[in-house]
Amino acid sequence: MTDLSTGEAAAYGDRDPDALARRAGERANPDRDQHFLVDDRVLDRIPGYLPDDADATHLLEIGGGAGALTDRLLARITADDRDAKREGDAADAPDHLSVIERDGTFAAFLREEFATAVDEGLLDVIEGDALDVDLPPFTACVANLPYGVSSEIAFRLLPAGKPLVLMFQAEFAERMVASAGEPEYGRLSVSAQHYAAVEIVERVPKEAFDPQPAVESALVRCTPRDPDYAVGDEAFFLRFVKALFTQRRKTVRNAIRNTAHISGLDEPEAVVEAADEELLRRRPGTLEPAAFAALAELARECGSPSEV
Numbered sequence: 001m002t003d004l005s006t007g008e009a010a011a012y013g014d015r016d017p018d019a020l021a022r023r024a025g026e027r028a029n030p031d032r033d034q035h036f037l038v039d040d041r042v043l044d045r046i047p048g049y050l051p052d053d054a055d056a057t058h059l060l061e062i063g064g065g066a067g068a069l070t071d072r073l074l075a076r077i078t079a080d081d082r083d084a085k086r087e088g089d090a091a092d093a094p095d096h097l098s099v100i101e102r103d104g105t106f107a108a109f110l111r112e113e114f115a116t117a118v119d120e121g122l123l124d125v126i127e128g129d130a131l132d133v134d135l136p137p138f139t140a141c142v143a144n145l146p147y148g149v150s151s152e153i154a155f156r157l158l159p160a161g162k163p164l165v166l167m168f169q170a171e172f173a174e175r176m177v178a179s180a181g182e183p184e185y186g187r188l189s190v191s192a193q194h195y196a197a198v199e200i201v202e203r204v205p206k207e208a209f210d211p212q213p214a215v216e217s218a219l220v221r222c223t224p225r226d227p228d229y230a231v232g233d234e235a236f237f238l239r240f241v242k243a244l245f246t247q248r249r250k251t252v253r254n255a256i257r258n259t260a261h262i263s264g265l266d267e268p269e270a271v272v273e274a275a276d277e278e279l280l281r282r283r284p285g286t287l288e289p290a291a292f293a294a295l296a297e298l299a300r301e302c303g304s305p306s307e308v
Helices: 018-023 040-049 068-087 104-114 115-119 147-160 170-177 187-193 236-246 254-256 267-272 289-302
Strands: 058-062 096-101 123-127 140-146 166-167 196-204 217-224
Touching: 018 104, 018 140, 040 068, 040 104, 040 140, 040 166, 040 217, 058 068, 068 096, 068 140, 104 115, 104 123, 104 140, 115 123, 123 267, 140 217, 147 166, 147 187, 147 217, 166 170, 166 196, 170 187, 170 196, 187 196, 187 217, 187 236, 187 289, 236 289, 254 267, 267 289
Parallel strands: 058 096, 058 140, 096 123, 140 166
Antiparallel strands: 166 217, 196 217
């Protein structure tokens, strides 16, 4: 793997992760939820996990760190620009990558290491917390997320309806992709699958990171699509799902009755009286997302939900 010096132009995709960390002058700090991906083979594969028809004209990366994935994403967008020029279809502006990095040392290093890309309008580095900063416009997001806030970040990204390739703890990823009736199926499964088709595209061992996390990881691809059901109030639907899964071992009947303080139902008994008896005898973990949606719509009609 080539160890490119700072500012060397255009050879994106060849930077060695360990060399980048040395040049940054600071190692990843697990106490700050930093675990840098250093396996070249995994890094090289990640941009290719975007859906084939994904619009990659403005990529977003969250948690750039020392820039190993940033380097691969810059290789992707510059390759796309070259392909467009060969086909005579080049846009007025080149493809673009925005990176959000909360650590000031690494944010400054990214601007220095990729100064040519910054100067050419290919890259901008946003210093700040991804939960607080205004997200820039983006057409797809590829990121090795900080695991401690991965859920919050994912559910900030999913409603945007853009393709995502995100690194999570394996256990979290398995819950995202689980189907009704599986032990891992829960609120996370229903909520994520409400926005996108989600699939694990690669499992990543802890040895691929430095420092090594305590758990295995997995890359999840989220391909936006409309669900096969309709909800009249998305916020209520997600709140209702959350409420029922706090009582996952109870029947749906008892879960509705016991969680009105979470769902905001003023008349949970009216929902129970209106719902199908067979459904009421089931457990929340056996309900498909479409069944949750239908039940949530019934709850809106009969249960007089209020804002929570």
